[in-house]
Amino acid sequence: MIPDTARGRDRSFLFVLGSSRPAGNTEILARAAAEHLPPGVPQRWIDLARLPLPDFQDGRHETDTWPVRENEKVLRQATVGATDIVIASPLYWYTLSAQTKRYLDYWSGWLTTPGSDFKERMAGRTLWGVTVMADDDEAVADGLVTSLNHTAAYLRMRFGGLLFGNGSRPGQVRQDERALIRAKTFFGREAPLARFPHEEAAAGRR
Numbered sequence: 026m027i028p029d030t031a032r033g034r035d036r037s038f039l040f041v042l043g044s045s046r047p048a049g050n051t052e053i054l055a056r057a058a059a060e061h062l063p064p065g066v067p068q069r070w071i072d073l074a075r076l077p078l079p080d081f082q083d084g085r086h087e088t089d090t091w092p093v094r095e096n097e098k099v100l101r102q103a104t105v106g107a108t109d110i111v112i113a114s115p116l117y118w119y120t121l122s123a124q125t126k127r128y129l130d131y132w133s134g135w136l137t138t139p140g141s142d143f144k145e146r147m148a149g150r151t152l153w154g155v156t157v158m159a160d161d162d163e164a165v166a167d168g169l170v171t172s173l174n175h176t177a178a179y180l181r182m183r184f185g186g187l188l189f190g191n192g193s194r195p196g197q198v199r200q201d202e203r204a205l206i207r208a209k210t211f212f213g214r215e216a217p218l219a220r221f222p223h224e225e226a227a228a229g230r231r
């Protein structure tokens with residue numbers, strides 16, 4: 026069990042599931058990690074397949090507002106209501122699934138809604154990733170790591186990194202002992218403020 030340290034108090038986790046099939050490997054691994062959160066930490070689970078979003082329409086530079094549908098409202102409220110957002114996406118073509126990518130596209134809309142405080146509210150919160158892939162070589166998921174790190178850096182969020190698992194058929198990740206061991210402590214790791222490469226370089230020069 027991850028200790029209920031001061032850091033652990035007042036936290037609440039939103040798990041955003043982005044697989045194209047129910048009860049897939051990514052959800053199994055995310056749930057294995059979530060089991061080790063302290064009991065008092067609220068967890069909300071949203072499966073994007075059950076709360077689908079249409080393709081994001083970029084109306085950021087238009088004067089007219091566009092209608093906000095119920096699913097978008099639910100997702101926005103769940104997102105701003107959590108201190109920790111976990112993107113649980115299978116590795117699809119070396120990056121995020123379309124469902125999770127589309128959810129992140131909506132963040133751009135939420136950033137620019139007139140009167141929006143989305144950016145201020147997200148700053149200081151933590152983004153995490155959980156992914157399962159068929160490939161044994163985690164390096165092929167660098168694109169996914171970069172996407173999530175830079176998303177967190179843009180929003181001045183913390184980034185806890187990725188929990189990786191291996192599997193192809195549903196349930197196969199249960200045979201990935203290394204992933205299940207890492208899942209036990211995943212949410213207990215330090216999640217530093219995310220930085221873009223140029224910020225890392227500037228920090229290194231100081």
Ligand SMILES: Cc1cc2nc3c(=O)[nH]c(=O)nc-3n(C[C@H](O)[C@H](O)[C@H](O)COP(=O)(O)O)c2cc1C
Nearest residue numbers: 044049050051115116117118119158159160192193
């Ligand atoms: C559309 C699609 C794209 C995929 N792309 C990759 C990939 O780029 N690399 C990889 O290792 N596995 C890839 N896979 C395999 C999945 O990552 C793997 O089956 C994983 O276990 C699926 O997770 P899930 O059970 O949570 O849906 C792909 C699968 C699908 C359906």
